[in-house]
Amino acid sequence: MKKxxxxxxxxxxxxxxxxxxxxxIVKKAELVDYSSVRGCCVxxxxxxxxxxxxxxxxxxxFKRLGHENxxxxxxxxxxxxxxxxxxxxxxxxxxxxxTHGGDEELTERLCVRPxxxxxxxxxxxxxxxxxxxxxxLYNQWCSVVRWEKSTRPFLRTAEFLWQEGHTMHETAEEAIxxxxxxxxxxxxFAEGQLAMPVLRGxxxxxxxxxxxxxxxTIEAMMHDGKALxxxxxxxxxxxxxxxxxxxxxxxxxxxxxxxxxxxxxxxRIIGGIIxxxxxxxGLVLPPAVAPIQVVILPIAFHRGGVLEKxxxxxxxxxxxxLRVKLDDSDASPGWKFAEYEMxxxxxxVEIGPRDLEQGSCIVVPRDSREKLSVPLDRLAEVLPxxxxxxxxxxxxxxxxxxxxxxxxxxxxxxxxxxxxxxNGFLKTMWCKEAACEEQMKEQAGLTSRCMPLAQExxxxxxxxxxxxxxxxxxxxxxx
RNA sequence: CUGGGUGUGGCGCAGUUUGGUAGCGUGCUUGAAUGGGGUUCAAGAGGCCGGAGGUUCAAGUCCUCUCACCCAGACCA
Numbered sequence: 001m002k003k004x005x006x007x008x009x010x011x012x013x014x015x016x017x018x019x020x021x022x023x024x025i026v027k028k029a030e031l032v033d034y035s036s037v038r039g040c041c042v043x044x045x046x047x048x049x050x051x052x053x054x055x056x057x058x059x060x061x062f063k064r065l066g067h068e069n070x071x072x073x074x075x076x077x078x079x080x081x082x083x084x085x086x087x088x089x090x091x092x093x094x095x096x097x098x099t100h101g102g103d104e105e106l107t108e109r110l111c112v113r114p115x116x117x118x119x120x121x122x123x124x125x126x127x128x129x130x131x132x133x134x135x136x137l138y139n140q141w142c143s144v145v146r147w148e149k150s151t152r153p154f155l156r157t158a159e160f161l162w163q164e165g166h167t168m169h170e171t172a173e174e175a176i177x178x179x180x181x182x183x184x185x186x187x188x189f190a191e192g193q194l195a196m197p198v199l200r201g202x203x204x205x206x207x208x209x210x211x212x213x214x215x216x217t218i219e220a221m222m223h224d225g226k227a228l229x230x231x232x233x234x235x236x237x238x239x240x241x242x243x244x245x246x247x248x249x250x251x252x253x254x255x256x257x258x259x260x261x262x263x264x265x266x267x268r269i270i271g272g273i274i275x276x277x278x279x280x281x282g283l284v285l286p287p288a289v290a291p292i293q294v295v296i297l298p299i300a301f302h303r304g305g306v307l308e309k310x311x312x313x314x315x316x317x318x319x320x321x322l323r324v325k326l327d328d329s330d331a332s333p334g335w336k337f338a339e340y341e342m343x344x345x346x347x348x349v350e351i352g353p354r355d356l357e358q359g360s361c362i363v364v365p366r367d368s369r370e371k372l373s374v375p376l377d378r379l380a381e382v383l384p385x386x387x388x389x390x391x392x393x394x395x396x397x398x399x400x401x402x403x404x405x406x407x408x409x410x411x412x413x414x415x416x417x418x419x420x421x422x423n424g425f426l427k428t429m430w431c432k433e434a435a436c437e438e439q440m441k442e443q444a445g446l447t448s449r450c451m452p453l454a455q456e457x458x459x460x461x462x463x464x465x466x467x468x469x470x471x472x473x474x475x476x477x478x479x
Numbered sequence: 480c481u482g483g484g485u486g487u488g489g490c491g492c493a494g495u496u497u498g499g500u501a502g503c504g505u506g507c508u509u510g511a512a513u514g515g516g517g518u519u520c521a522a523g524a525g526g527c528c529g530g531a532g533g534u535u536c537a538a539g540u541c542c543u544c545u546c547a548c549c550c551a552g553a554c555c556a
Contacts, residue, residue, distance in 0.1 A: 019550070034548075094555070115556090149480070149554060156555080209556055217556085232556060264556090300514050334516040352515055362515075371515090478555095 018224045019152075025274055026153045029283040029343050039151040039158030043267070046343065049291035050270055051161060055141060057193055057288065058163060058265065061185055067137040067165060072119040074142075075110035080118050084243040087117060090210020094146045096158075112145040117211065117236075117262055120166040121244040124258075131170050131250050134258055135178070139165040154271030155228070155479050162266035168258040170250065172237065175259035176214075179235040182263040183216040186231035193288035194269070195394035196220050196276045197402055198230060199425075199474060201450025206437055213237040219449045219474070221402040222275035225423030227449045227476040230272050233263035271479075276398050277367075283344030284366055286394055287387040294383060295345045296326045297336050299352030310351050313361070313379060320380040322387075341366060346390050347383060351376075365390050367397075406474075410459050412443075419444035425476050429469030431462035439464050446475040 026032050031047030043051065059069070075098060082088045095111040113119065124136060145159045154160075165182060169175040183200060190196045198218035208215035212234040220230045238257035241247070250256040277284035287293050294317055298310040307328060314326045325345075327336055333350075340348055350362040361379070363372045367390060374382050405424035409415045418426050426446065430436060440446045451471050462469045 023549085036547080038547085090556080146555080150550095150552095203556080207556075212556090215556075229556065234556090297515095302514085330514095332516090332518055333514060334518075336517090337515095338517045350515065354515070 021278075022271075022275060023153065025278055025282055025342075026271075031270065031274075031283075032153045034153075037158075039148060041153045041157050043161070046291060047270065050273075050285070050289050051267055053289040053291070054265075054269065055163070058185070058189060059139075059141070061189070062139050062163075062165065065137070065181070065185070067139045067167075070138050070140055071142070072113070072116045072123070072140055074113055076113055076116075076118055077108050077110055079108060080122060081111055083118060083121075084211050084240050087211035087240075091115070091146075094148060096145050096147050113142075114144055114146045115262075115264070116140060116142075116144075116164055117166065117240060118244070120262075121240045121246060121260075124168055124241075125244050125246045128168060128246055128248050128258060130248055131256075133248060134168055134170045135174065136168040137165075137178075138167065139163060152271075152479075154268055154274070156268075160266050160268070162264050164262060164264045167261045168241075168246070169261070170248075170256075170258065172259045175237075175261050176235050179214065179216060179233045179261045179263070182261070183218065183231070183233040186233065186263070186265055187218045190218055190220065190230060190269070190272075191395065193286065194273055194276075195286045195391050195398060196230070196272060197395065197399045199450055199452050200454070201452040201474065203232075203450055204432075204437060204448045204473070206434060207448055209234045211236065211239060213239065217450050219476075220272050220276060221398075221405060221425060221476075222272070222479070223278070223401065224275070225405045225425075225476075227425065227478045228268070228272045228275065229449075229478065230269055231263070231265040234261060236260040236262070277394050278344070279367075281338070282342035284394065285344035285346060287346050287391055290344065290346055291323065292325045292340075292343075292345050293323045293387060294325070294347045294349060295336075295340045296324060296349045296351065297333060297340075298326070298328055299333050299350055301328060301352075303353050305356055306351060306353060309356060309376070313349065313351065313376065316380050317383065320384065322383060346387055349379070349383075367393055408458055409463060411463050415440070415444050415446075415463060419446060423477050425449065425474050427456070427458060427472055427474055428463050429457075429459050429461065430471055430473045431465055431467045432470045433462075433465065433467070436462055436464040440475060444475075445477065447478060449474045449476045449478065 029046065030044050032041040032043055035042050091114045095114050098110040098112065099106060120138065127133065128136065141163050143159050143161045148156050148158055151157050167178050169178060187198050187200050190198045198220045200218055203215040203217055209232065214235040216233045217229050218231045220228045222228055238259055240260055241257040246258060247255050248258055273285065274283060296310050296314055298306045301307040301310065310326055314324050317324045344366060346366050348364045355361045360373050360375050363374045363386065365386060406427065407418050407424060408427045409418055415426065415428065437448055451473050455472050458472055460469060461467060
C-alpha cells in the first residue's frame with residue numbers, strides 16, 4: 001500500500017458496503033491488481049506468496065496419500081469435451097474457444113480448459129489396462145478459464161489458479177472412500193491451518209458438479225453471513241469411463257470400468273480467508289499461510305544499538321523457523337503499524353531504546369492488538385506459542401460468527417422470516433424433491449449449500465410441502 | 480445478458496447544470512528535523528480529462544458511437 005492510502009470502508013451488514021470493504025482490502029493489502037484483461041486479475045507477489053503456502057501444505061498432504069503431480073494440455077478439442085453429455089452441458093456456456101492457429105482457422109475449435117476431467121480420461125484410456133494399474137492417483141496444479149459474466153477478485157475470475165486431483169479406482173467403494181478422504185483433507189486444512197470452520201456435506205442434485213454422481217463440499221460462512229463453497233470433491237461412478245471407453249481387466253479376468261473421482265481447491269480460498277478473518281484495519285492472516293508471520297519494527301533506530309538488536313532478534317527468530325521481516329525503512333512507526341495490520345501479519349514486534357534498557361520488547365498480535373511485554377531472550381520460545389493462541393482465537397471467533405448466524409426453521413413462515421431478516425445459514429428438513437428446492441429459491445432466495453454429513457433430526461416433515469422429510473439441508477446465499 | 484453507476488497526474492476526487500488558460504488532497508522525488516499509532520517544514524516532477532467521430536471561433540464540459548471497470552440481478556461448481 002502506498003503511504004497515505006487508508007481503508008475507506010468498514011465492515012457493515014450491508015451487502016454493498018461489504019463488497020466495497022472486500023475489494024478495498026484485496027487492493028490495499030497488495031494481494032491483486034486489476035488487469036486490463038477482461039475478468040482477470042494480476043496476483044501480486046504478496047497474494048501469490050499466500051497461494052504458495054497453501055500449495056506447499058496441500059501438496060505435501062496429497063503426496064503423503066500417494067498422489068502424483070502431472071501436467072495436462074491447456075486445450076480441449078470440442079469433440080473431446082462433448083463426450084460426456086452432462087459435463088458439456090454444464091460447462092459449454094462458460095468456456096473460451098480458440099478458433100485460429102496463426103492465420104489459419106482450425107478445423108476443430110479448441111476450448112481453454114475450464115476443468116480437466118476429459119483430458120485425464122482421454123489419457124487414462126491409454127494407460128489403464130489391468131487392475132494392477134489401479135488406482136491412478138493424479139493431481140495437477142494449474143490455472144483454468146471460465147468465461148464468467150461477472151467477476152470479483154479471488155471469488156470469481158475468468159482465469160484462476162487451482163489444484164485438481166483426478167483419480168481412478170477398481171471399485172465404487174474405493175472411489176467413494178477417496179472422495180470422502182479428500183473432502184476431509186480440505187476440511188482439516190481449512191479448519192486446522194486456515195482457522196476457517198467449514199460444514200462438510202453433500203450437494204443436492206441441483207447443485208452438484210456437471211457429470212458427477214455425488215459432489216461433496218466444504219462450505220464456510222463469511223462475515224456477512226453468505227456462504228462460500230471452498231473446496232469440492234466429486235464421485236463420478238463409471239460414467240466418464242464409459243464415455244471415454246476406459247476399461248481394465250479385473251481380478252476375475254473380466255473387463256470392467258474403473259470408478260473415478262476429482263477434487264479441487266482454488267485461489268478462491270484466499271477470498272474466504274479475507275472474508276472470514278479480515279477486520280476494519282484490513283487483512284488478518286492465519287499463521288500457516290502468512291508470507292510473513294512476524295514483523296520487527298525498530299523504533300528510533302538511528303540511535304545506538306536498536307537496529308543491531310533488531311537484526312539479532314530477526315536471526316534468532318528465523319533460526320526458530322519463523323518467517324520474519326525486519327522493516328528498517330524510513331517510514332514513521334505509526335505508518336508501519338497500519339501497513340502491517342493492513343497486510344494481516346500475525347505478530348508485530350516493536351524494539352526501541354526504552355526496551356533495550358529493560359531487555360524486553362513489545363509484541364502485538366494482529367487480532368487483539370494487545371501490547372505484550374516479552375523479555376528479548378525469551379522471544380524464540382514465546383512467539384510460536386503466541387501464534388498458536390492467535391490461530392485458536394481466529395478459529396473461535398469465526399465459529400462464533402457462524403453459530404450466531406445459523407438458524408433452524410420448521411415452517412415456511414420461519415423460512416420467510418429468516419430470508420427477510422438477512423444472511424446466514426438456515427437448517428431445515430427436506431423431502432429431497434427438486435420442486436421444494438426450486439420453491440426455496442423462488443420465494444426465499446435461498447439455495448441449498450449442502451446436506452451436512454453430520455445430520456440432525458429437526459422434525460418429521462419438509463417445511464415446504466409437508467411431506468415426510470428425508471434429510472436435513474443447510475440453505476443460504478452463496479458467493 | 481438486463482438495470483443502475485463511474486471513467487480527469489500513481490491513488491482518491493472537484494470541475495460537466497450555464498463550453499472560454501486543467502484544479503484540490505494524498506502519494507512520488509530531493510533536503511532537513513522527527514520517530515512507542517498513519518510526523519513536520521521547504522523545494523520539485525508528474526495529466527493530450529477512457530477511446531473514436533461530430534457540433535463550435537473554442538469541448539473535460541454538448542451530441543453520436545464504442546471500450547473498460549463497479550454495484551444489483553440473472554447465470555454460475
